[in-house]
Amino acid sequence: MDIDKVQLASLVILIVGIILNGSVITFFLLSIVSLILISIRRKDVITVVLVSMIVGFLFEELGIHTGIPFGRYAYNFPPYILGVPIFVILGWGVFSFISYLVIMDFPKKYKVIFFPLLMVIIDLSVDPVMVTAGFWTWAPSAVEWFGIPVTNFLGWYLVSLIISLTFSNRTYYSRLSPLFIIPYFLFSLTFVLSAKPELFIPLLVASSLAGSISLILYLLENRINSKLV
Structure with a gap:
């Protein structure tokens, strides 16, 4: 079976975007290019991203007014759409994109199990950095x-679980799909490599969790694919 050059190009561009993650605009632009390319082969991917942005926006809108489901917080990250930063809306799409690529060839039951976990682990990396940078602030909490x-992380799990329930039940097979764990793990790793001293421990924990779940899913996908070929 030949390697799909379109998917390979999408993978490489996404990895480059993550390596250049220090530039937010470059990261988002290259992620969008990667998304467009892979959507040529996989229409389900663009659907996941659009659904994630819509659902994420609706819950963010609910969250900033009621504190449900994430907790009480306030943004300082213009520009906004109805009080929700545009980059946060895009973030829901891009983080869902990176997470979904890891499990896109899995049966739906596995997608529903692992997608929320993958998303929460990403937020374990992103949220400490963004809070430290002053892009949003949290009200004090007991835990x-x-x-x-x-x-916040329970809210991310809930919203991501809702998103995962919309996923297709169709099972695919691609020789390249196991390689999409690379950008997922690399995303968390780049945060550790550029971490401020006070953030090193939480980002190291997040990266370790990302590496662990990536290994588990790599082994699981190889097992699933061996039954399909």
Whole structure:
């Protein structure tokens, strides 16, 4: 079976975008190019991204007014759409994109199990950095993870679970699909490599979790694919 050059190009461009993650605009632009390319072969991917942006926006809108489901917080990250930063809306799409690529060839039951976990692990990396940079602030909470309420991660799990319920039940097979764990793990790793001293421990934990779940999913996907070929 020949390697799909379109998917390979999408993979490489996404990896380059993550390596250049220090430039937010470059990261988002290259992620969009990667998304467009892979959507030539996989229409389900663009659907996942669009659904994630819509659902994420709706829950962010609910969150900034009620504190449900993430907890009480305020943004300082213009420009906004109805109070929600545009880059946060794009973030829901891009983070879903990176997470979904890891499991896109899995049966739906595995997607529903692992997608929310993959998303929460990404937020374990992103949220501490963005809070430290002042892009949003959290109200004090009884139970926190380095200044971030645990309710935030429970909210991310819930919203991501809702998104995963919309996924297609169709199972695919691609020789390249196991390689999409690379950008997922690399995304968390880049945060560790550029971490401020006070963020090193939470980002190292997040990166370790990303590496662990990537290995588990790599082994699981090889097992699933061996039954399909």
